[in-house]
Amino acid sequence: MTMTESELAAIVGRPIPGGTYTIEPYVDWLLNDVVGSPRDGKVAHPLFAYISVAVGKGVSWDEVFAICGATAADGPMFGEHETVLERPLEVGESFSVSGEFVSAERKRGKRTGVFDIVGFRLALTDAAGELAASTYNSIVFPRRDA
Amino acid sequence: MTIRVGTVIPSWELPAVSAEKMKTMALVLVDPNPIHFDLDAVRALGMGEKPVNQGPNNVAYVMNMLAAWTGGHEHLRGIRVRFQGNVLGGDHVVARGTVSALREEKGRTLADCAVELMVGERVVLAGTATTDVTHLTGTQD
Numbered sequence: 188m189t190m191t192e193s194e195l196a197a198i199v200g201r202p203i204p205g206g207t208y209t210i211e212p213y214v215d216w217l218l219n220d221v222v223g224s225p226r227d228g229k230v231a232h233p234l235f236a237y238i239s240v241a242v243g244k245g246v247s248w249d250e251v252f253a254i255c256g257a258t259a260a261d262g263p264m265f266g267e268h269e270t271v272l273e274r275p276l277e278v279g280e281s282f283s284v285s286g287e288f289v290s291a292e293r294k295r296g297k298r299t300g301v302f303d304i305v306g307f308r309l310a311l312t313d314a315a316g317e318l319a320a321s322t323y324n325s326i327v328f329p330r331r332d333a
Numbered sequence: 334m335t336i337r338v339g340t341v342i343p344s345w346e347l348p349a350v351s352a353e354k355m356k357t358m359a360l361v362l363v364d365p366n367p368i369h370f371d372l373d374a375v376r377a378l379g380m381g382e383k384p385v386n387q388g389p390n391n392v393a394y395v396m397n398m399l400a401a402w403t404g405g406h407e408h409l410r411g412i413r414v415r416f417q418g419n420v421l422g423g424d425h426v427v428a429r430g431t432v433s434a435l436r437e438e439k440g441r442t443l444a445d446c447a448v449e450l451m452v453g454e455r456v457v458l459a460g461t462a463t464t465d466v467t468h469l470t471g472t473q474d
Contacts, residue, residue: 221351221390223394224396224397230405232406266415268392268412268414272411
């Protein structure tokens with residue numbers, strides 16, 4: 188059953204457990220091969236800002252969907268993505284990942300029906316305790332029974 | 334290189350998105366969604382006969398375009414995009430961009446760019462990106 192709008196609003200401010208992520212050299216090799224980018228060997232591909240938080244966020248996607256009152260079978264979709272880099276990420280670096288849900292909004296479209304957009308921010312902090320990058324992602328949840 | 338508002342960034346393209354590399358990416362992202370690697374699951378969901386590329390790959394193609402233009406990934410400061418459509422295995426993707434503003438920040442010259450990823454005439458991803466262009470000579474507004 189679709190969560191109420193007050194239940195949806197209660198997601199905002201909920202912390203995401205977080206964890207750690209290391210840009211392993213072999214994963215940097217694989218990622219650059221996947222996306223067709225020349226490998227630098229020192230500077231990591233900037234997509235690692237996203238990969239680091241996606242893998243190091245401390246909860247699975249299924250758990251994120253459950254927090255949002257949904258499952259993978261509901262067909263959640265990426266809405267928006269933002270990466271802000273304070274500096275280049277380096278191959279071999281380790282980061283702490285932390286963040287929280289920052290927005291949750293119900294919308295109604297004539298063509299699309301009811302859907303919710305839930306946003307969360309996650310940050311990468313380096314070994315010196317300095318912010319290296321931050322990301323924002325939103326996920327669109329169709330609410331077919333709303 | 335002279336960079337102005339309106340400068341068109343050289344496009345970056347991939348002639349055919351590899352279904353096999355989506356399998357590698359599923360492991361890199363620890364993403365269990367079968368639409369990226371299991372054609373039986375894709376068919377069962379009524380999504381056709383081709384796997385769906387991971388959204389982050391599509392962002393990476395735009396990052397690659399900016400790196401090729403500026404000389405490396407170390408110059409990227411940020412990117413914000415909206416996902417507007419799926420990219421499928423075998424699709425020919427083209428990343429394009431245009432400089433929309435030039436500004437100074439802490440002694441550096443930053444270029445704000447409108448960026449998009451195309452499959453044919455279809456926009457599958459669009460947004461903005463900011464990259465440091467201080468090292469590229471002749472920058473002017």
